[in-house]
Amino acid sequence: MIREKETTLYLGPQHPGITGNMMVKLKVQGDTVVKATTHVGYLHRAFEKLIEQRNWLNAFTLLCRFCVPEPDPMELTYARAVEELDNREVPERAQYIRVIVMELARLQSFMLWYAGQAGSAGLYTLGQWSVGDRNYILDLFEELTGGRIYHMYIWPGGVRRDVTDTWKDKVLKTMDYLEKRQDDYNQLMFDNTIFQKRAKGVGIVPKDKAIEWGVVGPPLRGVGIKSDVRIDEPYEVYDKLDFEVPTAEGGDIWARALVRKEEFRQSISIIRQAIEKMPKGDYYNKVPNPMKWVVPEGQAWAKTESVRGEIGFYVVSNGTNKPYRVHAKGAAYTHGVTVLEKILPGQNIADISFIMNSLGVCPPEIER
Amino acid sequence: MTELIKEQHLLDSLTSAFKIKGRVIRDRRVEVFADKKMVSGILLFAKKQLGFIHLAHMTCIDWIDENKFELIYTIWSPIEKIHLFVKTKIERENPEMENIDSIWDQANTYEREIREMFGIQFPGLIGEQDFALEDWDEMPPMRKDFDTKKYALETYYQRPGREDAKDVRETISERSGTKVPDFAKKYSREK
């Protein structure tokens, strides 16, 4: 066997395959990665510092920008932490609305994932379909909240606006459409031999190390461990809804794709149930004067489930109208650094962006 | 208090093994306050004996009035479904903390970030000095005495016109020559 020389290769920050603005420094031997080091910080804009300068509600404009593909879990998690500090009750109707918004956010994020995962394998048609269809969900958001991507809709104490019956009908119609469309996506993706060959046995997360490395969310369920914040620590009204947490065996890209495929179905079913069960009533337990609102002293930790895994917020108040410290930990924080560095050695260069997409690496969430 | 048996039991097993104080915050939340030197022992004990195998997050708070940094380790047990917070306070001058990335590999990332943002040293930490910043030569930016606005004003070019956006209502009323209605005044940010 010919020993090939080790070369250093910089992948990113400007690289079409990288899932965002980050860099992976590789030591390669021929086509095989020997060592990978991730470099982040290209999107560091000092969120946590800036939130300390804003008041409790102004922080929401910053919060949703923590992770761009899926902003709503950030709002919910922070709102829940603040509610815990303030002992603020959330009306039941608002909890149902929150669940619907969260699941819609999951759906649109899954559709981006479909596009990214297929696109990095060279299947560009799927991207055209799913990102095009994603606009239907964004339209729903726009009607409800006024924004396509960023909503700032979930607030401590509830949500900002009530939902109407016409909106609910539209959601149901969109769900019917998406359910049909998902079969098309799956046909393009899972029945495709290219995808199967590239996904099976690539990017394996070992089962015994997974929790140690901080793997959460779909990648953890992909190794056969059933873990989901919605079940482990039910928040809002998830305990009143009937849904399954899918798992798969193997820990490779294929397993993670299977998990996500099933979760897409579950999200649609959750939305349908939530719309059906939503009670009448209040939607907002009003915060006094947003500019002068003081949150009692204390520390709180809240976590929710996003598409990439658990998201946690540690919020500290010192009894003023500004947060004293907010720390956010998203799933990509471990997926994008530790896990990526551990599983890349031994893989091909061509598979890197494929693996990054399936782990759900989201750079703005890492460096914030 | 009948529902909190699990939490109380956990707290008891921790306080009997180590001489530490702690409390049950609510269901699924237990916190203990430990001395700096005991933290890694507690974490290792919790991981190996009590099933807290997942490090959910780790952070640092700058209590500038007390002249202390507070480090918080949040760990999670998938079996008991409890969050345990291990909290410790360290001095603000020449801060140094034990490196725990031999217990959890992922702690390395957190520690690198804390080292950069707060200037806390973790002896034996592998990894490049820079995490998110590049060529930073000021004080670690997440410390409370670092004034980000002042730094931004001094360093970056400011486009004129930003300053009159302080209160949108008043600016609009000035430009259009109308008065701010009374009900809107109470939301003004100036007072």
Place this chain on the structure above:
Amino acid sequence: MINDKDSQKIVDYIQNFARKQSLFVMAYGTGCGAIEIPATMTSRYDAERFGIRGAATPRQADVLLITGYLATKTLKRVIRVYEQMQEPKYVIGFGSCTINGGMYFDSYNTINALEQYIPVDVYINGCMPRPESVISGFVKLQELIQQGKADNGKKYRENLEWYRTNQKKIIKNWKMPDYNW
């Protein structure tokens, strides 16, 4: 005949017409605005109608789209990318962050006005701009190209000193090859 003024005009017209109809956009998402680019490029908004499509490397790209806030670390890479691009090259500042810092005006790590560091042809405001406004920004750029007003590559070359001083003020460790055109 070839040197006469009127025929030069015709040549310019044809050249500009051809240029404006095929804008290859550099695929570099520098900020959160990048999330609307897939939506703009795919079936509903279909920017390819206007000849706008992605390019993978700076050498093949015409348009550098700065999609939002620029951390100083990224600014260094953006300058590098911009200097590698072949003329004619255009820059579109996307979102209020590029105009005046947007909501990050007091952040220690993001720049506040893009045109201090590289010349900008068109700004699109909004936080974040919708796909429609992205397309209208591109149409504006096409108008400028047709009129022959978009020659910022030349401007950058001629005022390199000024741009360099601004850039070096922020990038403390300037370890980049000096690009000669």
